[in-house]
Amino acid sequence: MQTINTDNIRTEFSTSADENIRSMKKQIRIEENFDILTREIIIGGKKAGFFFIDGFVQEDMIEKLMQFFYSLKPEDLSDVDSFLEKGMPYTEVNKITKQSDALTAFFSGVTVCFIDGFSECLSLDCRTYPMRSVTEPWKDKVLRGSRDGFVETLVLNAALLRRRIRDPQLSLELMGVGTRSRSDVAVCYMEDKVDKKLLDSIKRRIQAIRVEALTMNIESLAECLYEHKWINPFPKFKYSERPDTAAAAVLDGNIVIMVDNSPAVMIVPTSIFDIIEEADDYNFAPVIGTYLRISRFLLTLVTMLLTPTWLLLIDNPQWLPEWMMFITVSDEITVPVFFQLLLLELSIDGLKLAAVNTPTLLSTPLSVVAGIVVGEYAVSSGWFNAESMLYMAVVSVGTYSQASFEMGYAMKFMRIILLCLTAAFNLAGYIAGILLIAATIAFNRTMTGCSYIYPLIPFDKKMLKRKLLRVRLPHGNEK
Known part of the structure; x- marks a missing residue:
């Protein structure tokens, strides 16, 4: 643990329990904190002072320790080592020689104890933290596998x-x-x-x-x-x-x-391959896992390129063969498609924020209202065309194909930049946007300074195969 370096904190402890207790009370400002508790008792003929933080301490454990301390004899407290050997039944106990270390341990929830004649503070780690159960994370959902998750402790x-x-x-x-x-x-x-x-x-x-x-x-x-x-x-x-x-x-x-x-x-x-990769790929057979991984990669590309590519094609309908003319806008365009797509990008984020801040009981009705009422009347009123709504819906669904929030918003920013460049410069802007996205990914650096697109650069054939396909590794050492 990190220690406290404060000038007004005495470095060493005294052998007097009264002096150590007074100093500790002053440092922790016990009078101003209702949740800090202290208990002064006599054990083995010597004065002892205990300090706890209410909510962190296991009261039943402290009660059992106190009962044991009352049974100690003076010879059990001749020195600190003898006390730890004969008079301390608890296992998680340490000697602390500096007051700054004692304060750090105490505010972490550890019980600290001062005994008359000892120039050390004793820390008893019998704390417990408020915690929730290790249930499945709501974001990192599991298709098959363990359904426990990390908590705040x-x-x-x-x-x-x-x-x-x-x-x-x-x-x-x-x-x-x-x-x-x-x-x-x-x-x-x-x-x-x-x-x-x-x-x-x-x-x-x-x-x-x-x-x-x-x-x-x-x-x-x-x-x-x-x-x-x-x-x-x-x-x-x-x-x-x-x-x-x-x-x-x-x-x-x-x-x-x-x-x-x-x-x-x-x-x-x-690397970018690590972020897109998920543990669920390995909870299924190699063929299924490979399909899931390739699908995720393809959906990531579709999410980033779908709407800019569609905008480019409807601005240049002469490039489309006859069998692809269905992708063009069939109804009258009252708001330029480019602005429709930007408004829909903002609207989707607004719905996300609304869903986060909406009570759970109302989240489903909100989704129904947003999906049916807003979507239907937005098209009929002329603000949006049905095709714009469709492609943005596909993009929204594709965003949730991978678990990383950061990756989802990175793709969103790149998609908006590509949209703007395509609307402004047509094909030249589209190509420039693709090159910009590729350069942004290629020249990004991890915290360690390594390549963000490893194993492409530097090229590692074996590792690249592992990142693209769900393969069985030697000795079962799979990720």
């Missing part, structure tokens, strides 16, 4: 990962970030598979972060770790709320970063 997330990888090479290093929040950050990797240079680089970057708090948890950490400009919209990291995806990434030699209070984990390094 770091210890429980580590247990979900450890449950899947029962290997001594699995390492979960804990660090602290934020001078005020002191958020716990865990770096998870396989010791015998991870890229040591990448691992050292990530740990140095985390340790070098100087912020007050990770306000938005995993996203705040991502912005602190990635030092380059964020003008490129394509995601630099892969996020997942599924323990099976995280475990597979770790077994592949990747690094998984967890942040306390965040149900999502960050996977690095990440």
